[in-house]
Amino acid sequence: MSRPLKIALVAGEMSGDILGAGLMQALKVQHPDAQFIGIGGPRMQAEGLNSYFPMERLAVMGLVEVLGRLPELLLRRRRLVRTLISERPDVFIGIDAPDFNLGVELRLRRAGIRTAHYVSPSVWAWRQKRVLKIREACDLMLTLFPFEARFYEEQQVPVCFVGHPLADSIALENDRAAARRALGVDEEGPLVALMPGSRGGEVQRLGDLFLDAATRLRSLHPGVRFLVPCASAERRTQLEAMLVGRDLPVKLVDGRSHEVLAACNAVLIASGTATLEALLFKRPMVVAYRLAPLTYKILKRLVKGPYVALPNLLAGRFLVPELIQDAATAEALADALSPLLEHGEVQTEGFEIIHRTLRRGASVRAAEALLTLIEQR
Incomplete structure (x- = not known):
């Protein structure tokens, strides 16, 4: 030209x-x-x-x-x-x-x-x-x-x-021990990331639910600990208020969600782009979401297809559990997470193929x- x-x-x-x-x-x-x-x-x-x-x-x-x-x-x-x-x-x-x-x-x-x-x-x-x-x-x-x-x-x-640019920027393999050292957490024992979303409304609907699920999961796995990346100072304040009165080994981290994903053994996560990040880090996950009741009723009629979570859409099958609206209870989330702490590789076997497809x-x-x-x- x-x-x-x-x-x-x-x-x-x-x-x-x-x-x-x-x-x-x-x-x-x-x-x-x-x-x-x-x-x-x-x-x-x-x-x-x-x-x-x-x-x-x-x-x-x-x-x-x-x-x-x-x-x-x-x-x-x-x-x-x-x-x-x-x-x-x-x-x-x-x-x-x-x-x-x-x-x-x-x-x-x-x-x-x-x-x-x-x-x-x-x-x-x-x-x-x-x-x-x-x-x-x-x-x-x-x-x-x-x-x-x-x-x-x-x-x-x-x-x-x-x-997807995230598939280009996230390595095919990540060092869990190095990520734990960088975050200042013990390199031994099971660690679960709780990721209830980055917006105030999401955390309001899912924060207490995820913490209730963490309490139940701890009764099943007494040694488990939790990491929560906070997208902003406002989200941190919101989560700190939810933690008051709870006896849970939870560490809040400002940002650094990729390091949290690299460090954990499994993830309880809100439906959205973060589920793709968890997939790219090859971490087993349980996906949950809740909407305002009226919004959910409207969307349920409009949305086509059997899947909500990105990993399932990409795989074309139910690769990861997705618990939406009334199905997302603390008991159901904890029970779905529990086997992933010991046999998470069953879920993540297909993650690398998807990563390479998007890279x-x-x-x-x-x-x-x-x-x-x-x-x-």
Whole structure:
């Protein structure tokens, strides 16, 4: 090309900022003079992104919060679309945040700008009709998981499975003893990680339940101890309050969730991306989740498929126990965890195959697919 590539990206939260920064690094290897515009956080800005406004203005969780911010979000999206149509980037990449980005992609593609979406929404699981909008909005879908790519191929949406960056960054083998030394815990004896989530609502619903399960598990295995990684100071305060009056050998750790996973023998974990991390660390797990009753009733009708936990979705079978809503009792969780302390390898035998399947150099593969898309013009 006679001029530098101009690439637009929009990330709406920290996980997208991490993905975007890795993608920008890979793009700059082949195009060092590429220009980056759009919206991103500190990592993307450090890679050279000119962010039109703070990424935090897009990071909204919960229906009520979204409704309260909707006028601002719609105004920002209109202004962003106008700006990008004026800038005419070679490609626009929406990174996750589908409720915001798919609308941007649709308008830009109609204006003749190539568009891609990085990280598929859970359209294969619920609200499947969204695939019609995706087909109209995206020249290319970049997926993290192979089952997502198969879904899009069936729906005739151009797709590229790039793998997951976590599978690239987490080693195939991890040293449990070294992780325990780094965390300052005894190298001997069974250690269970309790991971009730990173958001306040998740910890509120699952924190006491996980601690009750830990109490029962200790009656079955008197020598067991527990590690709990705290995602923030607020989560630590929340968990400290839940521990008052309990006689449990629990160590709270600020962050360092990967070291906690490397150190433990088994994990009691909330459904979500953290279950993928536990799988990549080859740690046996029991997955649990609880939602507000009304939310659960609605989602139960909408969600398609027999699995909730990512390890089961990736394996295509019930590889790990998943106990959801009323099935998630302290007794059931402890009873499911108990055999994993002695025979966890029965569950983890398939984890390395999944790890290798996802370990594909995601950022590089995504960059190559996007450059190919640009060249097709």
